Ligand SMILES: NC(=O)C1=CN([C@@H]2O[C@H](COP(=O)(O)OP(=O)(O)OC[C@H]3O[C@@H](n4cnc5c(N)ncnc54)[C@H](O)[C@@H]3O)[C@@H](O)[C@H]2O)[C@@H](O)CC1
C-alpha cells in the first residue's frame with residue numbers, strides 16, 4: 001500500500017524531526033535522494049548537462065544541493081532562478097562545486113542551456129506552492145516543456161496542488177517525480193497524477209513522526225490479500241448471492257453487463273429481477289443466472305437470507321415505480337450498491353427521502369457516481385468542480401450521506417466517512433464509454449455479496465475493472481463487453497502477483 005499525507009501533516013512531522021536534528025539535515029537527505037535519481041536517468045554522468053529550474057523556497061534549495069552533488073560527480077550543472085530570492089546556502093554550495101547560477105532571462109528568447117540539457121530538474125515550487133505557476137516561473141516551465149530533455153520534478157511537479165491534485169493554471173509535466181518523506185495526495189489524483197510521471201519516494205526519516213495516512217493507493221499484492229478465496233467447504237450460498245436490480249425495457253444491456261460483471265468477478269449466484277424481455281436477454285447471455293420477471297415495486301427476492309448484497313440502478317429508470325423499488329432495496333439489511341438511475345433518483349428535491357433512507361441504513365451502502373452524478377447529488381457544485389477536486393468532493397458526499405462513495409472517472413477515488421480515502425491505480429481513459437459503469441457495479445456487487453467489506457469491495461472492484469481494460473486489448477479501444485473478457489485476466493494476474 002502506498003501512503004500519502006497532506007501538507008499540514010508533512011510540515012508537522014518535518015518540524016518535529018527537525019527540532020531534534022542539526023539544521024539542514026533533512027534538506028541534505030532530500031537532495032541526496034534527488035541526485036541519486038537524477039544519476040539513474042542520465043545516460044552517462046561525467047560531462048552530462050543538467051539544468052535546474054530554481055524557485056525562491058526550499059524546493060529550489062533541494063534542487064541546488066542536488067545540483068552540487070551532481071557537479072561534484074563531473075556533471076555540468078546550470079541553475080536558472082525564477083523569483084526575487086534564491087536559497088543562498090544552496091546556491092553557494094552549487095557554485096562551490098563548480099556549477100553556475102543565473103536568473104532566467106525571460107521567455108523572449110529560447111534559453112540555450114535548457115535546449116542543450118540532458119536532464120531538467122524542476123525545483124520551482126513544492127509543498128509551499130499556491131495556485132497555478134506565476135511568472136517568470138510559468139514561462140521558464142513552458143520553455144522546459146519544449147526542450148527535449150526529460151524533466152524530474154522535485155517533491156511534486158510545480159503548479160499542482162499537493163493536497164488535491166488540482167492544476168489551477170500552468171503546471172510542469174514531469175517524467176519522474178522524486179517526492180520526500182511520504183507521497184502527497186496530489187500525486188495520486190488527476191489532474192495532478194497525470195503530471196507526475198513515475199513517482200519515486202525518498203526516505204528522509206520522517207516516517208515515525210507521521211500519523212495514519214490521509215490517502216491510500218493499493219498495490220497488486222494488497223488487492224490479492226483482500227479478494228475472497230473460496231475454501232473447500234464453499235457452496236453457492238456460502239460464496240454469496242447477489243441480487244441485481246438493473247436494466248429496463250429501454251436499457252436491456254445494462255442488466256446483461258451488470259450480471260456479467262458479477263459472474264466474471266466471482267460470486268455464488270446472481271439473482272436477476274426485471275421486465276420479461278430483459279430477463280430473456282440476461283438468460284440468453286448468462287444462463288447460470290437465477291432470473292425472475294419482477295415488477296419493480298416488489299422486493300420479494302430481498303427476504304433476509306436469500307441475498308447477501310444488492311446492486312440497484314444501472315439502466316433501471318427513474319419512474320415513481322423505480323423510486324419505490326430503490327426505497328424497498330434500501331430498506332433491506334444487506335449491503336447495497338446504488339448506481340446510475342438510482343443516484344438520479346436520490347438527487348435534488350425529490351430525492352430527499354431516498355437520501356435520508358441511505359443515511360438511516362445500518363448495513364453498508366456504496367454510491368458509485370461519475371463526476372456529473374456526484375455534482376447532482378451534492379447539489380451546489382458543478383461537474384467541473386468535482387473533476388478538479390475529486391478527493392474533496394467524494395469525501396464530502398461520504399460525510400453527507402453517511403456511506404461509502406466511489407467516484408468514477410480519470411482517477412477513481414473511494415471515500416468513507418471514517419478512515420482514509422483510497423485511490424485506484426488502474427484504468428485507462430478508454431474506459432470512459434457506455435456500459436463500463438454497469439460492469440463495475442456488478443463486479444463490486446459480487447465482492448460485497450462475497451462478504452468483502454464495503455471500501456475494500458469498492459477498491460478491489462475498481463482495481464480489477466481498470467486492470468481488465470488495460471489487459472484486454474493492450475491499449476486498443478475497449479467496449480463494456482470486452483471488459484467481461486478482461487476481468488478473468490485481471491483476476492489471474494492479481495492472484496499470480498499476490
Ligand atoms: N520542510 C522541510 O523540512 C523540508 C522541505 N523540503 C523541501 O521544501 C519544500 C517546501 O519548501 P517551502 O516551504 O520553502 O516552499 P516551496 O519552495 O515549495 O515554495 C515556496 C516559494 O514559492 C513561491 N510560490 C508559491 N506559489 C507560487 C506560484 N504559484 N508561482 C510561483 N511561485 C510560487 C512562494 O512565494 C515561496 O517563495 C518541499 O516541497 C521540499 O521540496 C525538503 O528539503 C525536505 C525537508
Ligand SMILES: [K+]
Pocket residue numbers: 059122123124125126153154155156157158
Ligand atoms: K517542484
